[in-house]
Amino acid sequence: MTTTNTKASAKQIDLNDPKYYFNRELSWLEFNYRVLHEALDERTPLLERLKFMAIFSANLDEFFMVRVAGLKQQLEAGVTNLTADGRTPAQQLKDINDRLLPLIEKQHQHFERVLKAKLTNHGIHLLDYVDLNQEQKNYIDRFFEEHIFPVLTPLAVDPSHPFPYISNLSLNLAVVVKDPDTEEELFARVKVPKVLPRFVPFPEELRQRQKGKVSVWTGVPLEQAIAHNLEYLFPGMNIMECYAFRVTRNADLAVEEDEADDLLLAIEQELYKRRIGRSAVRLEIQAGTPDDVRSMIKRELALAEEDIYDIDGLLGLGDLMSFMALPLPELKDRPWSPVIPPRLNRLQDINLTNEVEDGDDFFSIIRDGDLLVHHPYHSFSGTVQRFLTQAAYDPHVLAIKMTLYRTSGDSPILKALITAAENGKQVSVLVELKARFDEENNINWARKLEKSGVHVVYGLVGLKTHTKISLVVRQEENKIRRYVHIGTGNYNPKTAKLYTDLGIISCREDLGADLTDLFNFLTGYSRQKSYRQLLVAPVSLRDRTLAMIHREIDNCKHKGTGRIIAKMNSLVDQEVIATLYEASNAGVQIDLIVRGICCLRPGIKGVSDNIRVISIIGRFLEHSRIFYFYNNGEEELYIGSADWMKRNLSRRVEAVTPIADPEIAKDLQEILGVMLSDNRQAWELQPDGSYIQRQPEENSQAQSAHSILMTMAMQSVGIA
Numbered sequence: 001m002t003t004t005n006t007k008a009s010a011k012q013i014d015l016n017d018p019k020y021y022f023n024r025e026l027s028w029l030e031f032n033y034r035v036l037h038e039a040l041d042e043r044t045p046l047l048e049r050l051k052f053m054a055i056f057s058a059n060l061d062e063f064f065m066v067r068v069a070g071l072k073q074q075l076e077a078g079v080t081n082l083t084a085d086g087r088t089p090a091q092q093l094k095d096i097n098d099r100l101l102p103l104i105e106k107q108h109q110h111f112e113r114v115l116k117a118k119l120t121n122h123g124i125h126l127l128d129y130v131d132l133n134q135e136q137k138n139y140i141d142r143f144f145e146e147h148i149f150p151v152l153t154p155l156a157v158d159p160s161h162p163f164p165y166i167s168n169l170s171l172n173l174a175v176v177v178k179d180p181d182t183e184e185e186l187f188a189r190v191k192v193p194k195v196l197p198r199f200v201p202f203p204e205e206l207r208q209r210q211k212g213k214v215s216v217w218t219g220v221p222l223e224q225a226i227a228h229n230l231e232y233l234f235p236g237m238n239i240m241e242c243y244a245f246r247v248t249r250n251a252d253l254a255v256e257e258d259e260a261d262d263l264l265l266a267i268e269q270e271l272y273k274r275r276i277g278r279s280a281v282r283l284e285i286q287a288g289t290p291d292d293v294r295s296m297i298k299r300e301l302a303l304a305e306e307d308i309y310d311i312d313g314l315l316g317l318g319d320l321m322s323f324m325a326l327p328l329p330e331l332k333d334r335p336w337s338p339v340i341p342p343r344l345n346r347l348q349d350i351n352l353t354n355e356v357e358d359g360d361d362f363f364s365i366i367r368d369g370d371l372l373v374h375h376p377y378h379s380f381s382g383t384v385q386r387f388l389t390q391a392a393y394d395p396h397v398l399a400i401k402m403t404l405y406r407t408s409g410d411s412p413i414l415k416a417l418i419t420a421a422e423n424g425k426q427v428s429v430l431v432e433l434k435a436r437f438d439e440e441n442n443i444n445w446a447r448k449l450e451k452s453g454v455h456v457v458y459g460l461v462g463l464k465t466h467t468k469i470s471l472v473v474r475q476e477e478n479k480i481r482r483y484v485h486i487g488t489g490n491y492n493p494k495t496a497k498l499y500t501d502l503g504i505i506s507c508r509e510d511l512g513a514d515l516t517d518l519f520n521f522l523t524g525y526s527r528q529k530s531y532r533q534l535l536v537a538p539v540s541l542r543d544r545t546l547a548m549i550h551r552e553i554d555n556c557k558h559k560g561t562g563r564i565i566a567k568m569n570s571l572v573d574q575e576v577i578a579t580l581y582e583a584s585n586a587g588v589q590i591d592l593i594v595r596g597i598c599c600l601r602p603g604i605k606g607v608s609d610n611i612r613v614i615s616i617i618g619r620f621l622e623h624s625r626i627f628y629f630y631n632n633g634e635e636e637l638y639i640g641s642a643d644w645m646k647r648n649l650s651r652r653v654e655a656v657t658p659i660a661d662p663e664i665a666k667d668l669q670e671i672l673g674v675m676l677s678d679n680r681q682a683w684e685l686q687p688d689g690s691y692i693q694r695q696p697e698e699n700s701q702a703q704s705a706h707s708i709l710m711t712m713a714m715q716s717v718g719i720a
Helices: 007-011 024-040 046-076 089-121 134-151 222-227 263-276 291-300 317-325 342-347 362-367 384-393 412-422 439-451 509-523 541-557 574-586 646-650 662-676 705-716
Strands: 124-126 155-157 171-178 185-191 199-201 217-221 238-249 280-286 308-311 371-375 397-404 426-431 455-457 468-476 479-487 499-506 535-537 563-568 589-594 611-616 626-629 636-640 652-658 682-685 691-693
Touching: 024 046, 024 089, 024 691, 046 089, 046 238, 046 280, 046 317, 089 124, 089 308, 089 317, 134 222, 171 222, 171 291, 199 222, 217 222, 222 238, 238 291, 280 291, 342 362, 362 384, 362 479, 371 662, 384 397, 384 412, 384 468, 384 479, 384 499, 397 412, 397 509, 412 426, 412 439, 426 439, 426 509, 439 455, 455 509, 468 509, 479 509, 479 636, 499 636, 509 652, 535 541, 535 646, 541 563, 541 574, 541 626, 541 646, 563 662, 574 589, 574 611, 589 662, 611 662, 626 662, 636 662, 646 652, 662 705
Parallel strands: 124 217, 280 308, 397 426, 426 455, 563 589, 589 611
Antiparallel strands: 155 185, 171 185, 171 238, 199 217, 238 280, 371 499, 397 468, 468 479, 479 499, 535 652, 563 626, 611 682, 626 636, 636 652, 682 691
16 A cells, blocks of 8 residues: 655645646546447447447437537636636537547447448348339338328528528438529428438338348438438429438526526426527538538538538437347347345235235335345335335325436336325425426426325425435334435436446434435425434535545554545546545545546546546446445445535535445445456546556456346345
């Protein structure tokens, strides 16, 4: 362990120096590159490679709609404040463009030159219209006339027809036609309709054949079916040119909560603005589009040259996700069925509509001790959903309270809450209306909950409620007992199959009392400043986190051992990073598992040489947060909803819970150990900001964290 740096030398280091911090936006781009790499990696099953291509594109869409749009607004407002790494908004926009251009080129070249050929080898033929045989062309032309043409609306652009509004993320065709009578060239726009599938499949008899076998799928992009039938839209005109383009607009909501008498109405109005769109922030356009067409679109969208991305190939590769529906399991990850924790196995046959016998219900099992759930290795429906559903039917349950940040449109949990209210229970739900891109879904559910008699609140002014908590109040003999779930992920049964998340289900009195106080803080006028066990943002989480890091520093300075392991989605907060630098300088050994953005620069001599950072990108989206502090042998572990970002520590309501059960603490340490030993999906952050993917040593096997944890879950229920 390195302990040579002294307190005096630490004082000479200016921890506010920009050279010690990575830029948040550029760090995010490096994260998205790691996503793209899964699509480039031959070890990834073929259709999963298409999935990662799609995720890379979808991630970029959101990045432009929110992050780039925000930087552009700062630029327009004349903001010149420097980020922690010393960049202005203008510098960040330039650096984003410089980094993205080669990434996007790599993505499209790999898809066009590598993946399409591999798809063909497996009987998946994504063809260009010009390569179709005559019979196939005839089919597409008939399909266009019968199914596509009635949906289309060509929009002319001339002195009597202003340039049409181009909606956010829409795929369009820029069409140049010539009037044969006047020889005048005219411009029109045709929107590729989202109501139709992006790729038009052929019937079996028209699919490609390989070695005498009919291909699994053959088809063409929808926009090509339109482009080669434009004479239907412009009869009597000569079709001169046609080029695809796609627009991204600012889609972040701007709600002044202090000015909004009705938050629900204010957000609905902002959602309407999002749908019709704000200013354009990016133009993707088909490579080779003539300068006059390109310049006109750029001018009408009020974009600069650096906002334009020339695409050599298909635009909108996010639509590749549709190929995951093909019935080709050999080209996908092997199916995974989450297991039920062994303690809950005897619950599987309980009829929830009837009162269960004592000793057989969920609550009696929790009274035996805290339960750790780890999704997607543990079934969400068989654990968290089961807990809340049983609470809805149990006649001894008096009240249910929970927070909802994101959930699915057909959530069984929300149906259970409605059932609970109909059964006469006191049900209170905090619905976070400001959950980005889930606002409309949350508004719809909030109204349904209110109609069923659920008490719905919308959070606190100026604070987004991000914590994942639920509280069940139950009458038992002569006392009230409170059961809690405190998690790292959303109450969403769909994402629980894709995201790794942790949760504790407990009936510990101190946690129940803390959640009661926290819900009173969220729904009433409580100004709770202290909690028994929970670390709550914005009240105590920042101070306690810094204090625990300082405790490790003090232990090292007194000839003890300092050790921190922290797993999270993003590490951005400058105060936390500076304190970690101090800890490294004091000799504290620090391992950070940060999936996405990391603004901390590891491996700097005399500053962060005791800090190591890895990122794990793979089959599941790493979403759980775990915090370990050695504490001179009195080890402490925490899980919760908060990353180490300024917004999580200062501008959101978050809850992080200590782990009291020694066996659960061991389980969490084992999870951290599996992550740290990963040599298949782990990337190591370098001092220059690049990441290097770990590789198995010669004659050794790959250690994939996700595969190991799936195996461990199966072994826990007796499946070899």
